[in-house]
Amino acid sequence: MDIPGAKMGNLSLTGVMGATTKEHGAQLVEDLLQLGIAISSEGELAPVLERIVTQARRFTGAEAATLFLREGAHLRFAVVQNEITNRRLGGYELQQRLDIERLPLDVPSLAGYVANSGEVVNVPEAYDIPSDAPYTFNWRVDLTTGYRTHSVLAVPLRDASQRNLGVLQLINAIGTDGRAVPFHPRLEDVARAFAAYAAIAVRSARLEELSFKDPLTDGYNRRYLMLRLYEEVSRAARYQQPLSLILLDLDGFKAVNDRHGHGAGDATVGTSSSRCCRAPPRRRPWCTRSACARSSSAIRSSTDR
Secondary structure, eight states: OOOTTOSOOSOOHHHHHGGGSHHHHHHHHHHHHHHHHHHHHOSOHHHHHHHHHHHHHHHHTEEEEEEEEEETTEEEEEEEEEHHHHHHHOHHHHHHHHHTOEEETTSOOHHHHHHHHOOOEEESOGGGOOTTSSOOOOTHHHHHHTOOOOOEEEEEEEOTTOOEEEEEEEEEEEOTTSSEEOOOTTHHHHHHHHHHHHHHHHHHHHHHHHHHBOTTTSSBOHHHHHHHHHHHHHHHHHHTOOEEEEEEEOTTHHHHHHHHOHHHHHHHHHHHHHHHTOSOGGGOOEEEEOSSTTEEEEEEESOOO
């Protein structure tokens, strides 16, 4: 679903600060409503987060942005948007470089501080942070991307339980002369609003994930299989694309249960499923545990092999 006004257009702080006017304020409310609809109707988390970051950049005048998701003791780069670096490296190359990066929460950084403290950080110049500040700028990301960060506005993704699920980090507000300027303090609440929507989307996706998971093997359950199968069959029919469905039955599985117990049997099914589904994200099939304890299935779209 396309969100009206989602194209970036020409970003500048002058246009963005016009959001304080009645007309731009109404547009902000409208776009937030559209994001709410997207969260409730979109089946995948990644496109929703991309849209949220795009709109956050649009209303704050940010040239670039990163949305981090908290995973254990690290922050993962979930969404990376950077017009300058995209033109030089390409969006796929930029994402590939950052996919292998993780920000440890115990290493000082702006995003790490926001994730741990839940506070908003608005930095006019990333390389001029005072030495006594409780955070520091992680210049290694600039080294990895070849980008030059100046101003940073980072806000937490906080859910209803006051847990910090991640960080929305907006980079380089663009002034009328095309140069990076500090983010106006009034934009902090705007960024908070988009971060709140991101937190809702992440929490909803994780709750839905739990409802689709088999708790014994951590694989997807039969309910998820039927839902995905319906979606993939419909897509294959609509676009006249091939579709593959593989059913696997483990030989000697009863002997594993009898000799080592059902815990070992569950681990065997889980390991078999994960090995079956090893592939790059864009080529990875959907693997589930079928109703039969010893059976697994894999769905692969756009392929006849």
